[in-house]
Amino acid sequence: MAGQETTAVPGNPLRDERDKRLPRIAGPCSMVIFGVTGDLSRKKLMPAIYDLANRGLLPPGFALVGFARRDYKDEDFAEVVLDAVKAHSRTPFRQEVWDQLAEGVRFVQGTFEDDAAFSQLATTLAQLDQERGTGGNHAFYLSIPPNAFPQVLKQLSRTGLAKPADPGPGRPKPWRRVVIEKPFGHDLESAKELNALVNEVFPEETVFRIDHYLGKETVQNMLALRFANEMFEPIWNSGYVDHVQITMAEDIGLGGRAGYYDGIGAARDVIQNHLLQLMALTAMEDPISFHPRQLQIEKIKVLQAAKLVEPLDETTARGQYAEGWQGSEHVVGLLDEEGFDPQSRTETYAAITLNVETRRWAGVPFYLRTGKRLGRRVTEIAVVFKRAPHLPFDQTMTEELGQNALVVRVQPDEGITLRFGSKVPGSSMEVRDVNMDFSYGEAFTESSPEAYERLILDMLLGVPSLFPVNEEVELSWRILDPVLEHWAAEGKPEPYESGTWGPSSADEMLARSGREWRRP
Template identity: 80%
Template sequence: MADSGATVWKNPLRDERDKRAPRIAGPCSMVIFGVTGDLSRKKLMPAIYDLANRGLLPPGFALVGFARRDWDDEDFGRVVHDSVRTHARTEFREEVWERLAEGIRFVQGTFDDEPAFEELAATLSKLDEERGTGGNHAFYLSIPPSAFPVVLEQLSRSQLAQPAPGRWRRVVIEKPFGHDLTSAKQLNEVVNRVFPEESVFRIDHYLGKETVQNILALRFANQLFEPIWNAHYVDHVQITMAEDIGLGGRAGYYDGIGAARDVIQNHLLQLLAFTAMEEPLNFTPDALQNEKIKVLSATKLIEPLDETTARGQYATGWQGGEQVVGLLEESGFAKDSTTETYAAISLEVDTRRWAGVPFYLRTGKRLGRRVTELAVVFKRAPHLPFDATMTGELGQNALVIRVQPDEGITLRFGSKVPGSSMEVRDVNMDFSYGESFTVASPEAYERLILDVLLGEPSLFPVNAEVELSWRILDPAIEQWAADGKPEPYESGTWGPESAQEMLRRTGREWRRP
């Protein structure tokens, strides 16, 4: 396996085995295709600057943009500068920017332009000499999946994908990873013809969030939770990703994809895997991926699908004190569009730990508020020495992990109300990242880009995870296609009535975050 190029800064006051020492990327560059898009301007370029500002990039790091714009290196440098100034998380420091700017290059061309890729190869070779990037280069495909084959073919033809001995070349792919199981397999084959699987990094930015990684710490670093993290004590699990925004201006990307493909297949099924997986032997990439693959292999939709799944499409309503239009009135969407903006599914994990525990996943646009959370809802106590009036306001215990916003954890349990009578009602115990830690959490793309440069694939789904996720979701998508148009729901509410009924059939209710 190729050298990762990682350098570990060593503090003489710390033990050599101290894992808190920061890992600094070794000599390398990153090439961004689709560098003029929103993702690059708002996330990727600022994240690269933030890494440089934190001292986690090598002194000779280089950033190369590839696009059809008639720019030179200085033009591209100004674009990066403006993006960093506007969107970077850390403070702007002139000395950091000047050092980063020395390694900024731009190559003009289209994806089918062979001379442009020859120019790219020459640019990277020159950077190896001038900046000491050492033949180590990562290619970030921030482009539509339909453009992957031609770009990958060009990288192969120009020998940019083939590293010299002891060096590395890596490719970074943004979702969607296909639109069903068949297309995902085809996409994986296309990618793996050019890059071996260990050199492929599929970005799921949710896996870079601190609160998602904290699921592992919460479960496996504490004796408190693991004994009750099973079907004996857990009634059900709800995983929610709700947004309060609509889709104005995003028809080109979203129409025909929908909420299930956009969010459930990747973000929410990965959250399920972290929640339901068994304890790994260690936190090496192989150990983590193996446990996630086991969980996804055991996961399937609960039937009948017309009762255990739901989908909807937002209609006109009120949100944030103003009236908003429905999807069919949004620019770019056809009046007869059947694209869902809300999707909910019921899953079971067929393992000894989780037998009989339903996992409910939902996502939607124009819902009551923006929130992503994971709620583990526990069974009621088998015997309560209270009459009904004493516990009339008592619900079920729940552990809620807030992924965004207000990152943290809430534990809901019953407590006696002060007074002369015995009355029990729900109270919350809160942990907040903002209050407990003085260090601000890095953006997800900071963590993931650094992991790419370090060759650390723990937080990146592999082929098997992608294909298993589609295997799980495909039957629901096929069922919805046969059903026809999604059910409308009023903007600002919590989704269609069929989603509420989906849980009521089992005697449960969706949480109102």
């Protein structure tokens, strides 16, 4: 019939290809946020949920439930969500979208020790199943300190919320999932204990550990860059790569986060999760498919092969920021920040050296660094290539020529830079570094979703590709623990001036091998 949709036939390959390109829309469900009054919920989670709704990726009956000690009614909590959405959402505010979302907003007052509050939560979710058609599908987001996990997990188990009831023959089985924010423990032993505790209540396939860096478009683009472009494969190995630098630098201090950060430090906060995951994506072999388990297998292989380069006093560095100038602003040092112990040995700068002992990467050092109060805010992966074995130029013609590098800019100016040598216009053969630049903002008219949008949607869909599993977490701690033990036996971290690029020991760490850090 003229005008009839021909792709509606089951198994039609045209329809199958079209469906792969269609946006993935979550089915009926709700999300419960514990710690809903915190900054993460207000600045990231609530806006991400609204943005997903605004993009048509949440079901019409989606429900959002907040759990906290505040004396809120449902409408009070809805106002809190609305304020957060207007202040922090990425997409434009549309009243009709908000009105539909607000119909599913609920609030349960209580503490984590309050049995009655969790019983009320169970009642609220059962009502939402009836009123909003959430179908018994509920996600629990633990935006709370790790020391509160045992109590919340115990309550979810006690009330039966962690395990859906059997719907009976012929009916789809509902799902329950739990989302955990980092840190995933503070060392290998505590990570194992935490994983065992969580898995007592939620099977591993229903556990989603959030690493928001893995939700960033530029991080995911590393997979496209490597495996969709044949030009890079022949040189993505120790035959051509000299070393890899992975950097996450911040230009801010701790401010009011002293209570959280003291005793954790830069290595636990960033290297154990973010940077080791970026390294795994950079060094992994091509998976046989992009099925979540295949991606996890290849990342695990990299983490299993990663070994610290010794001696650690020469291949690692740590520091604490001291007073200095951040741009035009004079800032105080860490030990003068409000709430910080003047005798603290917590590092705000950390750098380590790793080898990935595989055929592809044998002999290629991976340098991972992170720090606060550095020169500028930037996260990047720099693959630095070996120098040409022979330069038929006079040395004076190549004084400004560095090493070729492919730099993936994760934030804030998302994109890719390729650095190579080019002749300077003129009569002499003078060669100088130039950059070829790709910018997401200029190449695509569509703005990149926030990381939490992608991760929350994947969790609601039950797609775990971007979420570290138990083995990844424990392998990462296995790598980092010896460094933390080594530092614990040393004195205080080396001070470095705010606004610079870290302690002198970090520069010396690379200088021993004739290398130097990039200055982004």
